[in-house]
Amino acid sequence: MSTSPAISVLMPVYxxxxFVAETMDSILAQTFRDFEFICINDGSKDGSLAVMQKYADRDSRVKIISRPNTGLVPALNEGLAASRGKYVARIDSDDLSAPERFDLQFTRMEAEPELVALGSNANAMDEYGNLLGSYDNPLTHEAIEKAHLLGMSSIHHPAVMFRPDAVRRVGGYRKETWPCEDYDLWMRLGEVGRLANLPQRLLTKRLMSSSIVATTLDRQEAKQLLVLTETWKRRNLPGEPKLPRRELNSQGDMFRQWGWMALKAGHLKTSRRYAIKTLKAQPFKSTSWKLLACAIRGR
Structure with missing residues (x-):
């Protein structure tokens, strides 16, 4: 590995x-080998640090920064400041990267200097490792920007590879926009370069029933509107931004979404499991019974 690696992998951990060992295995199994793996232990109270230290002891590419808890955004900015690579690749501590991810992203970034951020499509699994289905994002800069201005974040944060000089130039991650700090960054990066997604599903994203999406919907919506409002002002766009209709209002809604996703992908056992969870959460909704009936029929 060269003195300055081609890629710095950035993973905040709390x-x-x-899950972190499985995630680290997926990164260290990359076919592209020239990277440093920066793990920010954000004041974990469990055994995360000990797990990461075992990897650092046997692989010199693993670098651990451990300090008291400050939250995701400061951890991301600290990792960004420590990164030495030409590119930075993000991963979350419970997600998985396909082995060819870095190879494909590095090749595309090298070929297109105007690209400042490159994501990919993704698979989804639940917290138990059961596959749910897939997420397909727009692929081109123009389509991504259109979706972003409609309030739909269209780059998976844990799948992205970006140019750190561009991220630093636009001010890095902003704490005041959490939990939409990634959406905010894509908006600002889209003003200094081009965005894209690869069509391959290079990320398997773990969806948690206790996630931010499931528990802080009002805060997320408020920050999403803040990001849009600031973007409208920076770009001098006509009219006023509008948020898309909220699809998730409760954990029951989330279970129903996962159940339909699993059914569409042919994961019948998982679909039935979430149909039952949906019915228990929302027994008086006809949509709960509809999902259960379709999951039992298998279509």
């Missing part, structure tokens, strides 16, 4: 002992 209480991820259950």
């Amino acid at each position: 209480n991820a002992e259950e």
Whole structure:
């Protein structure tokens, strides 16, 4: 590996002992080998640090920064400041990267200097490792920007590779926009370069029933509107921004979404499991019974 690696992998970690080893295995199994792996232990109270230290002891590419908890955004900015690579690749501590991810992203970034951020499509699994289905994002800069201005974040944060000089130039991650700090960054990066997604599903994203999406919907919506409003002002766009209709209002809604996703992908056992969870959460909704009936029929 060269003195300055081609890629710096950035992974903030907070209480991820259950999943972080699997995530690290997926990164260290990359076919592209020239990277440093920066793990920010954000004051974990479980055994996450001990798990990461075992990897650092046997692989010199693993670099651990451990300090008291400050939250995701400061951890991301600290990792960004420590990165030495030409590119930065993000990963969350409970997600998985396909082995060819870095190879494909590095090749595309090298070929297109105007690209400042490159994501990919993704698979989804639940917290138990059961596949749910897939997420397909727009692929071109123009389509991504259109979706972003409609309030739909269209780059998976844990799948992205970006140019750190561009991210630093636009001010890095902003704490005041959390939990939409990635959406905010894509908006600002789209003003200094081009965005894209690869069509391959290079990320398997773990969806948690206790996730931010499931528990802080009002805050997320408020920050989403803040990002849009600031973007409208920076770009001098006509009219006023509008948020898309909220699809998730409760954990029951989330279970129903996962059940339909699993059914569409042919994961019948998982679909039935979430149909039952949906019915228990929302027994008086006809949509709960509809999902259960379709999951039992298998279509």
